[in-house]
Amino acid sequence: MSHDTAHALHPPTTTGLDNRKLAIWTFIGSEVMFFAALIGTYLVYKGKSIVGPFPHEEWTSPAGEHFEHIFEIPLVTFGTAVLLFSSFFVVLALAGAQRGNRKMLIGWLSATVVAGLFFVGMQVYEFSHFMHKGLGYTTNLFGSTFYTLTGFHGAHVTIGLLWLGTVLILAIRGKIPPEKALNLELAALYWHFVDVVWIVIFPVVYLMK
């Protein structure tokens, strides 16, 4: 389309803010409550599991089976750093889009997607590794709450990747000119939110003992 949908359909908005941008902010406000309920539940059930394995301590079952502590802090710290950097990358990609600098847009957006893929890959590896160490989804409260919380976050990252990936394909095909930078900005807003949630999850789940 030669012009922005929202503006062609309606007279300029009351606040001057684009409808879609306001909608993403609104949706993020709602998502805050979604993650608040998930994180709250994790905290309520923290330390309440009656059988292991546990996040930070070793555990020997009554049958004499030995379980290592589950969390591997270095790996997830690295994944966290990569995810946070991806937020920075998408800011640069947006700057590229707004300036009409296609190289900057495509380069940094690709970097964002690669970083996001790395994070999801890390999570998949982590989940299978933890399963291997004896923490199933149904093993104990720790397993149920941990996989549910981080799994939903991972699902959000995946949806963000699908969205950013779609914008990347559009960008490569030359369909994100400066006046359509908002199409990237919307995805970027969501991406930042997903990152911010992880900033809460990482210390609460992995670091707090």
Place this chain on the structure above:
Amino acid sequence: MATSAVEHAAPHAPAAHPKTGLWSWLTTVDHKRIGIMYGVSAFVLFMLGGFEALLLRIQLGSADNTFLSPDVYNQLFTMHGTTMIFLGVMPLSAMFFNFMIPLQIGARDVAFPRLNAFSYWVFLVGAILLNVSFVFNAAPNAGWFGYANLTETQYSPGLNTDFWVIGLQILGVASLAAAVNFFVTIINMRAPGMRMLRMPMFVWMSFITQILLLLAFPVITVALVFLMVDRYFGANFFQPAANGDPMLWQHLFWIFGHPEVYILILPPFGIVSEILPVFSRKPLFGYAAMVFSGAFIAVLGFGVWSHHMFATGMGPIADASFGLLTMLIAIPTGVKIFNWIGTIWGGSLQMKTPMYFALGFIAMFIIGGLSGIMHAAVPADLQQTDTYFIVAHFHYVLFGGSVFALMAGAYYWMPKMFGFMLSESIGKVQFWLMFIGFNLTFFPMHFLGLNGMPRRVYTYPEGLGFEFWNLIETAGSMLLGFSFLVFIWNIWKSKRSGEVAPADPWDGATLEWSIPSPPQEFNFGEIPTVDARDPLWERKRVEGRPLPEPPQVSGDDIHLPNPSVKPLIAAIGIGVFFTGFLLGNPWPIPASLTINLPVVLIGFALTAYGIFSWAFEPAE
């Protein structure tokens, strides 16, 4: 986003905007048509929920009755509650959100017309799925509150609770999508000059309701996810054997559930605040106080959930805090009631049918509000909880409150929606039947409750003194049910031989009365400019006479959003996805899998197709 050169070459090709026929309704993105679809569906479901209630009343009409088995009774009372809340009152409010908010703020449509259609279709899919359970004799049977761990597999092994969980998840998607849409619409689509503190009170109360929906529904979504993974995948969230705590369910449920009751009552507050000024011939008393008391109710609504849980033994500090906070809600609610009375005080009352229902609303809501304050006192509540006294209370606020106000809104706005006046005489007959039937049905429940009759029990033995009032209630409920048949008769008769509605039949104060009845597809030929709180009254005052009947204008140069079938496809996809959770694993491997993976994946693919093709479809 896709190129739309073709669209621009022929923007008004007739094929692109079919005006009639089934396809035009399946693909419509017009907020008025979507509003009508919400209204019709919700009214049918409301009647179904009422029919369920009548069956319950027949069962309770005499002692030791065997009309319904205990299991069917459980299914009916669960579906009655679930239906009335999620499929009756909420979507009836949604009908007015859809039809009236854009008109009242002077907009041509909502911010996201296709998302609006999507919300409706998802709602319909959820409503159908919930009620299909009756066909399999597996309707939800654990109460609309679904207390864990009663709802866990070991106590609710059948499909009943699965239907409930799945149905509510789908309805949650619909509510959230709609809430984002109306939140943005109200903030961003107001006509020039329509400042926040000039918005009609219905728009204000709807706005606050959207905020409640946005913040409360994610919490029930999470609680339902926990219950789903417990039931389907053997997680431990509400399993005491694994140290899971059923109290967690109650907290999450009521953190949603208490704001939910304000989601049910705030739009009706708004409706009544529109009607009382118009039929009292004077502006709403204390406009700003009305706005802020509504907002204050919403804020407090998030801090009082545990008053539903006094009997669970939370301890004196929690009980006292939640009791006190609950009592605080009486203040903003009292402000509203006094302002309504202040509005009619000294007015020149026009006793039309909408006014009857609005006044009935005030009286009935006060009764329900007073018994509500009684429950806020913890020692009193411990006596009243789980008795018919509670049933009396919430029917006085939800039926005497919400439903009376929704009826007032129907009589007030249906002339605008459909272009014909409803019969005043039949309307008043309906009001009195409903008013008498309602009080006969629910007032004696106060006595029965205080005498110790427990709720959610399918019968009672002879000789406890419950027979007389139960019989009266059953008779009253039949009268109440009959009053809705009178309403249908009124619509039918008035449509055939009723007066044609002028644009402004009530000498209204707000913008929807400035355009023809029913409104043209684009609402306003020219976007109005607003320079006062009651814009139409202001315009009439300046001109010094009633406004002439607005002409039908040609809207050839007005761009309207394209119809689209994509929202319907995405909604069906969501229905298919969740149906996969009800069908069971078709293969023996892996044996632990309890869902139908192919159906789930097909549903997912269909939803993804719907959303992607929608994103790339030209909107205009």
